[in-house]
Amino acid sequence: MRASQILVVDDEADIRAMVQEILTEEGYEVKVAGSAAEARSARRQGEPDLVLLDIWMPDMDGISLLREWTREQRLPFPVVMLSGHGTVDTAMEATRLGALDFVEKPLSLAKLLRTVEQAIAGGREARNAPAAHGQPASLEPLGRSRIMQRLREQCRRAAGQNSPVLLLGEAGSGRESAARYMHALSAQSAGAFVSAVLTGVPQAEIEMRWLGSERGGQVEPGWLDAARAGTLFLNELTGMPAAVQELLYNVLQQGGYTRVGGQTANRLELRLMASADPAIEQQLAHGGFRRDLYEHLSSVVIQVPPLRSYLEDVPELLRYYSDALADSERLEYRRFSVAAQNRLRNYPWPGNLAELRNLVRRLLVLGEDREVSLEELEAVLAPYSADGPLVKQDLLALPLREAREHFERAYLERQLQLCGGKVGKLAERVGMERTHLYRKLNSLGIDFRNLADDGD
Numbered sequence: 001m002r003a004s005q006i007l008v009v010d011d012e013a014d015i016r017a018m019v020q021e022i023l024t025e026e027g028y029e030v031k032v033a034g035s036a037a038e039a040r041s042a043r044r045q046g047e048p049d050l051v052l053l054d055i056w057m058p059d060m061d062g063i064s065l066l067r068e069w070t071r072e073q074r075l076p077f078p079v080v081m082l083s084g085h086g087t088v089d090t091a092m093e094a095t096r097l098g099a100l101d102f103v104e105k106p107l108s109l110a111k112l113l114r115t116v117e118q119a120i121a122g123g124r125e126a127r128n129a130p131a132a133h134g135q136p137a138s139l140e141p142l143g144r145s146r147i148m149q150r151l152r153e154q155c156r157r158a159a160g161q162n163s164p165v166l167l168l169g170e171a172g173s174g175r176e177s178a179a180r181y182m183h184a185l186s187a188q189s190a191g192a193f194v195s196a197v198l199t200g201v202p203q204a205e206i207e208m209r210w211l212g213s214e215r216g217g218q219v220e221p222g223w224l225d226a227a228r229a230g231t232l233f234l235n236e237l238t239g240m241p242a243a244v245q246e247l248l249y250n251v252l253q254q255g256g257y258t259r260v261g262g263q264t265a266n267r268l269e270l271r272l273m274a275s276a277d278p279a280i281e282q283q284l285a286h287g288g289f290r291r292d293l294y295e296h297l298s299s300v301v302i303q304v305p306p307l308r309s310y311l312e313d314v315p316e317l318l319r320y321y322s323d324a325l326a327d328s329e330r331l332e333y334r335r336f337s338v339a340a341q342n343r344l345r346n347y348p349w350p351g352n353l354a355e356l357r358n359l360v361r362r363l364l365v366l367g368e369d370r371e372v373s374l375e376e377l378e379a380v381l382a383p384y385s386a387d388g389p390l391v392k393q394d395l396l397a398l399p400l401r402e403a404r405e406h407f408e409r410a411y412l413e414r415q416l417q418l419c420g421g422k423v424g425k426l427a428e429r430v431g432m433e434r435t436h437l438y439r440k441l442n443s444l445g446i447d448f449r450n451l452a453d454d455g456d
Contacts, residue, residue, distance in 0.1 A: 191230025
């Protein structure tokens, strides 16, 4: 088996020599280039399995060279950017163009070796997978907050294992994106990533959809066939029909399956990942979801945080999605004013990342000015707000106790609407014990029963 080939592109000779020596000792075949022109020449001699690309070079910067490589086709190999003067915007631009990671100088050899190993293991096919919603399928979860750093590290660790992974989090929080990221770093990356929607399949079609069929010598593959040697992602366990639970449990117990109309048993050769809303705990408690199946699917559990728990990353996310959507959907790029960014850092984001992405798309499509103003943003947010301002009267004109009651009532009514009337979710959102919260709602005269059942 030939050694993986790595091209190191950096204008600093000492760094080129050091990285070449270290990677060669690790068993890689390493070529070096000191400029964009030399990098082009090295590529003409053969495509590498990985490129380590410096940002700042004399003849052409690394971002421009990366853009040149992706102009006519998807990036044909994984790229890791190197820079001693990287900025968030530069990192996001490199990621948008297909770069896998971003390593800062002075280089940490441990991080460099780990990143190289993961990139090589990921393989070319994962890097070339089609993008969804303007976002590369293998893009790591974005954000510089400690919460997102922890999520990325957990995904990287889980990617190196073969155990089933359960991504627990709210709808729209990026659970499937995290699963795709792990798939791209896993030993199954050369195989397909198949996202199976678990609800809405007619009862009569469940077996054929999952197991496939054999009729008259013709094989119609099911989801288990499609994900062979790859990853099968079970999209939202919450609400999974009992018939599907039974079928999947039997397949896992047997370690294989037989297509409808077929005679031959097929081994189950894939990795399982799944997503679930935290409400899955209620289904388990009430018997709505098989605990034996859940235990199998949750060998490793990763909590995907809601956007409201890392609001400090909102400005970065706004810039990323503005750039990505402008490029993928040929929209006019727009930047967000400081006031607009600050407003969105204080928005609760009940729809999480999906809501943020859709908001950015709406503003790019409908806006005219280069900058998104606070006034324009408020007009877009108005349909999703509870009748305008949080508090409609001047609290300064009221005594403290009355002003506090007015604010608490308006605050809890708005939060309750964002939680769909579910007091359980409201208790988590506002950080109150549920018994105290019930008392507070009753004391303020908030009729939560008319909004929705508690859902417990």
